[in-house]
Amino acid sequence: MKAAVLHEAGGIPRYEDFPDPVAGDGEVIIDVKAVAVENVDRAIAAGTHYASEKYTGRFPAIPAFDGIGALPDGTLVGFGNIRLPYGALAEKTVVPQGSYMPIPDGIDPAVVSVMASAVTAMSMKTAAGFVPGETVLVQGATGVAGRLAVKVARLLGAGRIVATGRDDDQLREVQAIGADTVINTAVSDEALAQAYLDAKGDGYDVVVDYLWGRPSEILLRALVPRSFAFGKPTRVVQIGESADTEIALAGSSLRTSGVEIYGAAKGLDPQTMDEAYQQIVTWKRSGELTFDVEKVPLSDIETAWQRTDLKGRRLVVMP
Amino acid sequence: MKAAVLHEAGGIPRYEDFPDPVAGDGEVIIDVKAVAVENVDRAIAAGTHYASEKYTGRFPAIPAFDGIGALPDGTLVGFGNIRLPYGALAEKTVVPQGSYMPIPDGIDPAVVSVMASAVTAMSMKTAAGFVPGETVLVQGATGVAGRLAVKVARLLGAGRIVATGRDDDQLREVQAIGADTVINTAVSDEALAQAYLDAKGDGYDVVVDYLWGRPSEILLRALVPRSFAFGKPTRVVQIGESADTEIALAGSSLRTSGVEIYGAAKGLDPQTMDEAYQQIVTWKRSGELTFDVEKVPLSDIETAWQRTDLKGRRLVVMP
Structure with a gap:
């Protein structure tokens, strides 16, 4: 498959061939659809974030720890908890069974990938x-x-x-x-x-x-x-x-x-987080909350990763 | 009267003669009995505390912003809100009517002067x-x-x-x-x-x-x-x-x-503060909470102010 591959801490991910992930016991392959690239992803890839060791502790590694994708039966989900070295910035990734949630109907997966920022604002x-x-x-x-x-x-x-x-x-x-x-x-x-x-x-x-x-x-x-x-x-x-x-x-x-x-994590438990998420979905459906995204194909990751002209728009990679 | 007089920010207060305070409208003269000298008093006197300007903004000034003393009718009170330049480290000081509270019966004024630290621990x-x-x-x-x-x-x-x-x-x-x-x-x-x-x-x-x-x-x-x-x-x-x-x-x-x-001030209002104080008084009366004080006369202020051998004991000046 094609993937954004990081060869060293602080490097630029490159669009390269990478072995397809193989699902182990209790794992599932995700067909990735949209990945929002945020500051936290860059910090983890740079090795400067406290979770860097967990997500990019060895190389080569594929950056980004969550995204939107399809299960083998076609269901669209938001996924996380990826298994090293398979980050989200690839055509496919692998996560444990259940490390995903259905995404709201009728909302562009690129927009769904950005909703986490609004949840954080909550x-x-x-x-x-x-x-x-x-x-x-x-x-x-x-x-x-x-x-x-x-x-x-x-x-x-x-x-x-x-x-x-x-x-x-x-x-x-x-x-x-x-x-x-x-x-x-x-x-x-x-x-x-x-x-x-x-x-x-x-x-x-x-x-x-x-x-x-x-x-x-x-x-x-x-x-x-x-x-x-x-x-x-x-x-x-x-x-x-x-x-x-x-x-x-x-x-x-x-x-x-x-x-x-x-x-920002104070007061969060799964229920509070879900309520915040549902509020964001409701505002999105009603048109009260809008999201500005800049979609780029995975093949452009090397340039996209380095872009500084996106003022106010979230970079979303579409594998 | 005699007082501990500070002539410059960061100086050592000296035992000197100082004009007696005169009560203005709505003010009362306090006959000072005990003053606990804490780090905050030293920081204010050093000019390094954010309240330095308020309490020792001009010189000469008498340090310490609260203490235990007697009203003109002899009632023992804890007082605060002193009027510049009359701090607590003097035979007499002056505060607005009502800027004092009766102290608990039967507890040594030197110990009462130290109770504020226990309230802070609350x-x-x-x-x-x-x-x-x-x-x-x-x-x-x-x-x-x-x-x-x-x-x-x-x-x-x-x-x-x-x-x-x-x-x-x-x-x-x-x-x-x-x-x-x-x-x-x-x-x-x-x-x-x-x-x-x-x-x-x-x-x-x-x-x-x-x-x-x-x-x-x-x-x-x-x-x-x-x-x-x-x-x-x-x-x-x-x-x-x-x-x-x-x-x-x-x-x-x-x-x-x-x-x-x-x-430490989070959650404090006068009622909460009073409840905390009453708890400290109760523990003191029952003997469950003890206070270690080192009493010195006001005349010793210059040496006392510089003492570093008090490990675990609070310096209390008795004018």
Whole structure:
């Protein structure tokens, strides 16, 4: 079969022949239809992600750990839990029986492959307990996931949405899809800290953070109070690290500020996750939530993997 | 009157004459009886704390923002909300009417002045929602506040208590007062990470953190999972910064680890705070909770302020 093959950590996957997977006991072969390529896939392939060892611990390896495909009987499913070295970026892959779920009828598999990002954006509710009327700050709103977070915040009934990015043109697009206030983070530290304070109104209730690094470091420092208080909660959900993998976090940023920090997986169990997914499907069917995808054939993986012109659109590989 | 007078940020308070405070409209003069000197007082006096500007924004200033004293009618009270430059470390201070609460009968004012540290240790419950049977990690257990946290964890019904420090002799004392397992943090980064993992059992449910800095950085890195998962919650309460004011915090330390981080003030309102205080008073009266204090006269403030031999005992100044 043809596959996107990675020969070393940090390499570029190449379109090559690769032995067909053979199903062992309790396994099933998946005929892959659509695979969304996300930052996390690139980080795993680069060897910089904490799950890198699990998914690309030896080479050659096929990247991407989930996707949309067909079972041998033709049923379309979302699959995961792939068996090394068979990642999703191939004509076929192999997973344990049951490591898949039927996908919603009548939705393009390419779009279904992108829905996970919207489910992650739902962590503003599942992890941070967002309630309608609250103010949401989307750190990194010009990316695919960040734009979905702005849309999801609007659909969940946010009172006010503040969104950050580094490109004024893209920030205007983010305003067009629902942000009330935008902040360009490509300014001096002092100006950025002031911008966060100027835009905070009665306070940020929820921060969904796709950036980490410098902007989030400055944000958390800006929220330190100047005296003791019972701080109003600001619930920060860590999702991505487009800006950097780390921040310097002062104890004083937490002690009485009301800032709480946790990951997107907080509060998730299979039922909560399913409910979030069904909500996304409902919004997709009603047309309230839209997804921007850039479909490319598997044969283009080498160039597609390196594209930087997809602003706001998710790369979806169609084997 | 006599007072401990600070002439510059980062200086040592000196025992000097200072004009008596005069009560303005709606103010009352307090005859000071006992003042616990804590790390936070030193940080404010050093100008390194976020509340420094509020409490010692101009000089000369009298340090310490709360204490135990007598109202003009002789009633003993705990007071706060002092009016600059009149801090608590003086024979007299001045506060607004009502910025005080009666103290419990029959408890030494020096001990009452220390109870706030035990109330802060209650943040394992008020902030982190500790329930009996859970495992508590006390980061920095050999200090006054850390020892109180070990005792409070035991009294609250912790299933297991892990405690850290840098001195084996003091860690033995911490075991004697209730820790099940101790970790000496004065080892290599790798050895410390391994020690945290070895001691975690089914996982740390609550971490009360008086250290921050290197030990907490290594702890949080050690808790990063090696694959995706619905992480079991580890609720980290930031209280002190004896080791350092900052940590480098990786996004991956949060994303799916189950780690949640917040400050000791989370969940506090006046009622919750009063309930925590009453619990401490009850334990003190029954003898279940003991406090180790080192009383010194105000005239000794200059040497007392610089003492480093108080391991486990709280410095209490008696004007």
